[in-house]
Amino acid sequence: MTTTALVFLILAVALVWGGLAASIALLRRDGAAVDDEAGPGPDAEDPGTAPRR
Amino acid sequence: MTATHPAPGPGQPGHRPHREQWSGQLGFVIAAIGSAVGLGNIWRFPGVAYENGGGAFLIPYLIALLTAGIPILWLDYSIGHRFRGSAPMAFHRLRRGAEPLGWFQVAISCAITVYYAVVVAWALSYTFFSVTLAWGDDPAGFLTGDYLQVADPGISTQVVPSVLWPLVGIWVVTIVILALGVQRGVEKANLVFIPLLLVMFLALVVRAVTLEGALDGLNAFFTPDFAALRDPAVWIAAYSQIFFSLSIAFGIMVTYSSYLRRRANLTSTGLVVGFANSSFELLAGIGVFGALGFMAAQSGVAIEDTTYSGVLLAFVAFPQIISMMPGGPVFGVLFFGSLVLAGATSLLSILQVISAAFQEKLGWSPRQAAIRIGTTAAVVSIALFSTTTGLPLLDTVDKYVNEVGVVGSAVAMTLLVGLVLRRLRELQGHLNDRPGFRAGTWWRVLVGVVAPVVLGYILITGMVSLVRTGYSGYPTWFTTTFGWGTIGLLLLVAVIMSLVSWRRAPGEFVPEEIPGLHRSGRRGETR
Numbered sequence: 013m014t015t016t017a018l019v020f021l022i023l024a025v026a027l028v029w030g031g032l033a034a035s036i037a038l039l040r041r042d043g044a045a046v047d048d049e050a051g052p053g054p055d056a057e058d059p060g061t062a063p064r065r
Numbered sequence: 066m067t068a069t070h071p072a073p074g075p076g077q078p079g080h081r082p083h084r085e086q087w088s089g090q091l092g093f094v095i096a097a098i099g100s101a102v103g104l105g106n107i108w109r110f111p112g113v114a115y116e117n118g119g120g121a122f123l124i125p126y127l128i129a130l131l132t133a134g135i136p137i138l139w140l141d142y143s144i145g146h147r148f149r150g151s152a153p154m155a156f157h158r159l160r161r162g163a164e165p166l167g168w169f170q171v172a173i174s175c176a177i178t179v180y181y182a183v184v185v186a187w188a189l190s191y192t193f194f195s196v197t198l199a200w201g202d203d204p205a206g207f208l209t210g211d212y213l214q215v216a217d218p219g220i221s222t223q224v225v226p227s228v229l230w231p232l233v234g235i236w237v238v239t240i241v242i243l244a245l246g247v248q249r250g251v252e253k254a255n256l257v258f259i260p261l262l263l264v265m266f267l268a269l270v271v272r273a274v275t276l277e278g279a280l281d282g283l284n285a286f287f288t289p290d291f292a293a294l295r296d297p298a299v300w301i302a303a304y305s306q307i308f309f310s311l312s313i314a315f316g317i318m319v320t321y322s323s324y325l326r327r328r329a330n331l332t333s334t335g336l337v338v339g340f341a342n343s344s345f346e347l348l349a350g351i352g353v354f355g356a357l358g359f360m361a362a363q364s365g366v367a368i369e370d371t372t373y374s375g376v377l378l379a380f381v382a383f384p385q386i387i388s389m390m391p392g393g394p395v396f397g398v399l400f401f402g403s404l405v406l407a408g409a410t411s412l413l414s415i416l417q418v419i420s421a422a423f424q425e426k427l428g429w430s431p432r433q434a435a436i437r438i439g440t441t442a443a444v445v446s447i448a449l450f451s452t453t454t455g456l457p458l459l460d461t462v463d464k465y466v467n468e469v470g471v472v473g474s475a476v477a478m479t480l481l482v483g484l485v486l487r488r489l490r491e492l493q494g495h496l497n498d499r500p501g502f503r504a505g506t507w508w509r510v511l512v513g514v515v516a517p518v519v520l521g522y523i524l525i526t527g528m529v530s531l532v533r534t535g536y537s538g539y540p541t542w543f544t545t546t547f548g549w550g551t552i553g554l555l556l557l558v559a560v561i562m563s564l565v566s567w568r569r570a571p572g573e574f575v576p577e578e579i580p581g582l583h584r585s586g587r588r589g590e591t592r
Binding site for chain 1: 094333500
């Protein structure tokens with residue numbers, strides 16, 4: 013491979029897969045808070061889908 | 066904890082039907098990645114990147130991901146999650162008159178699902194063909210002659226048995242998974258299929274890049290052509306690739322996000338899904354160009370003469386490569402098996418869009434919806450696409466539905482929410498009222514201004530090209546009937562379904578309040 017192609021391969025991998033790693037880290041940090049807060053109660057039913065009477 | 070009073074039972078006044086949910090954030094992320102990663106990631110991205118600047122394509126591609134892909138993904142998430150419904154329900158709750166846009170998205174999903182299943186069935190057949198290298202010395206002749214028995218463009222009733230049976234198999238499996246519901250069916254299937262896809266595809270890429278000549282292929286793929294960046298067509302190609310590969314603007318992400326818990330993180334999840342989709346595309350580019358480099362070296366031709374995309378890449382070029390390489394059958398099973406898994410998870414997500422819409426509109430259970438919708442779609446799919454005219458018909462419907470239907474839906478959605486209803490501030494508040502990456506004013510600008518301008522340009526230039534030159538040399542009567550005719554049919558379905566009464570009233574829904582913001586999106590009017 014030429015040096016230029018190699019540099020662009022490394023750059024592509026670093027930016028795209030690095031972006032994925034960073035966003036997973038962000039989600040893991042924030043996700044823990046979500047699991048703590050979320051309860052099964054109100055989410056289990058849809059307040060807007062009562063049968064039409 | 067639980068309620069102190071027993072809830073009203075089914076049929077009793079005040080009974081609220083149970084709404085399905087993902088088991089957690091991971092289940093949703095995996096399913097959303099499964100939806101985004103599809104056939105286009107494997108067979109479209111490598112060719113598009115190579116033809117539009119090689120390594121330099123990375124620049125417009127990443128800009129398109131960050132300025133259009135992820136912002137529209139967040140728009141889909143915010144609509145589905147805030148209004149907690151399928152696309153028609155969510156748009157109805159956004160504004161009653163917006164329901165037809167939701168049904169247009171469902172109609173697009175109907176059109177895509179009937180032909181997408183056929184391509185997955187082809188990949189399933191080729192997984193088995195790989196074992197014996199059934200295509201012999203002439204993969205192109207085998208595909209169009211022996212396997213598909215392609216006739217001239219038109220409508221044939223002559224069913225091709227070798228396509229029919231794998232197609233029936235794909236539909237049976239898909240209907241069973243769909244009938245099990247969101248958590249036990251779609252989520253569990255993705256939790257098995259996506260890791261399996263990743264392992265298989267990684268093995269394939271490792272094998273591809275260790276083949277003789279693979280480095281020449283990678284050299285061609287990553288060598289930048291900076292002059293290409295001055296060509297507007299390259300930027301349009303980048304925005305189109307991001308847009309088509311992320312499964313946005315035709316109801317999938319609206320539907321999927323409606324099954325998330327109320328406090329779920331939407332923005333960081335969108336970043337993970339967007340980057341995961343692009344990561345898989347990059348992996349596919351490395352694997353495909355490694356393999357094409359090997360083919361070029363073996364055939365003694367230049368790499369630029371071996372670059373295919375779409376059906377030709379998967380079902381003609383790859384069989385050639387598989388025949389040439391040591392251990393070809395194993396490589397073939399990995400490649401076509403990956404196509405089956407990537408296609409199946411996307412197919413499930415598209416069907417879920419339709420299933421959820423009919424469940425809510427007509428009061429069907431998930432099982433009823435899966436059986437009724439799945440069976441109808443299977444019959445249409447078999448009748449139209451397992452025949453000798455299946456290939457030209459599929460090619461035409463795919464072109465018009467994507468370039469006119471899906472892009473038109475995205476333009477309509479961004480204009481409606483941003484310009485007509487002016488609800489972007491409310492949706493931004495919804496995104497920011499839960500954990501995750503903050504959507505700033507820049508998000509409203511990207512969704513309300515940049516996206517409709519860029520996508521509007523893609524839509525208009527695409528439509529002008531289709532009107533002026535038709536498509537792929539097919540007769541005008543054929544493209545008019547099955548291309549524009551399909552678009553007309555989608556619009557008709559959207560209008561008719563919007564006129565049908567809701568079995569479950571969507572209007573009683575009240576979206577949650579956002580601190581500092583009125584429900585309608587106006588600032589400082591919180592009650």
